[in-house]
Amino acid sequence: SKQTSLSYLRQTIDLAKQSPPKPTNFRVGCVIVAHSGPNPPQVLSTGYTLELEGNTHAEQCALAKLAAKYSVSEDELGSHLSPDLNTVLYTSLEPCGKRLSGNLPCVQRIINTRKNNSSGGIRKVVFGAKEPGTFVQDSQSCKLLTEAGIDWEYLPDFEEEILSVAMEGHAKDEKSKQSGEEVKRTENQQT
Numbered sequence: 001s002k003q004t005s006l007s008y009l010r011q012t013i014d015l016a017k018q019s020p021p022k023p024t025n026f027r028v029g030c031v032i033v034a035h036s037g038p039n040p041p042q043v044l045s046t047g048y049t050l051e052l053e054g055n056t057h058a059e060q061c062a063l064a065k066l067a068a069k070y071s072v073s074e075d076e077l078g079s080h081l082s083p084d085l086n087t088v089l090y091t092s093l094e095p096c097g098k099r100l101s102g103n104l105p106c107v108q109r110i111i112n113t114r115k116n117n118s119s120g121g122i123r124k125v126v127f128g129a130k131e132p133g134t135f136v137q138d139s140q141s142c143k144l145l146t147e148a149g150i151d152w153e154y155l156p157d158f159e160e161e162i163l164s165v166a167m168e169g170h171a172k173d174e175k176s177k178q179s180g181e182e183v184k185r186t187e188n189q190q191t
């Protein structure tokens with residue numbers, strides 16, 4: 001239900017708040033949940049930006065931790081996420097389709113979980129905000145998910161809060177970042 005999805009998106013925001021603010025990425029949280037039939041949903045893994053060593057994304061961390069939990073490589077994760085697990089990946093920000101660092105985008109990591117069997121792996125992605133144009137414009141992630149047969153849902157209820165958490169480490173706007181004297185000096189130069 002929408003309420004269930006919103007409760008997991010709320011969890012992704014709490015996770016994102018654990019990410020160290022940096023101007024070179026967004027602070028994002030991710031929760032991977034099994035919605036298998038009659039049993040209550042079960043959280044399989046969580047992640048937040050920079051949780052694991054290196055320049056890591058929230059979804060990347062949650063997937064890597066899940067693979068470790070099954071002691072398999074990320075490539076074999078798909079065969080451990082059987083169709084009846086009905087696995088949904090919740091992420092505060094839409095998964096990246098391109099990364100300025102050149103690292104493997106999370107949308108590819110998500111699609112890779114389905115490569116072996118057509119209906120296993122991550123079945124659906126739910127996110128709470130579109131990626132802002134700070135680094136990459138016109139994200140193709142949703143198109144790529146659809147082409148891979150993965151459902152996705154964009155619930156904008158918490159978008160404002162998600163973006164303010166995501167961009168905590170970013171310069172507000174240059175003027176407000178400069179000290180009083182600097183602003184004065186800049187103005188003097190201009191006059």
Ligand SMILES: Nc1nc(=O)c(N)c(NC[C@H](O)[C@H](O)[C@H](O)COP(=O)(O)O)[nH]1
Nearest residue numbers: 025026028049057058096099100101135
């Ligand atoms: N969905 C998502 N989860 C994250 O944890 C994260 N950090 C981003 N961020 C997307 C943004 O487009 C990339 O952070 C920049 O493109 C820089 O690329 P790197 O992160 O250095 O690979 N997006």
Ligand SMILES: [Zn+2]
Nearest residue numbers: 057096105106
């Ligand atoms: Zn990513």
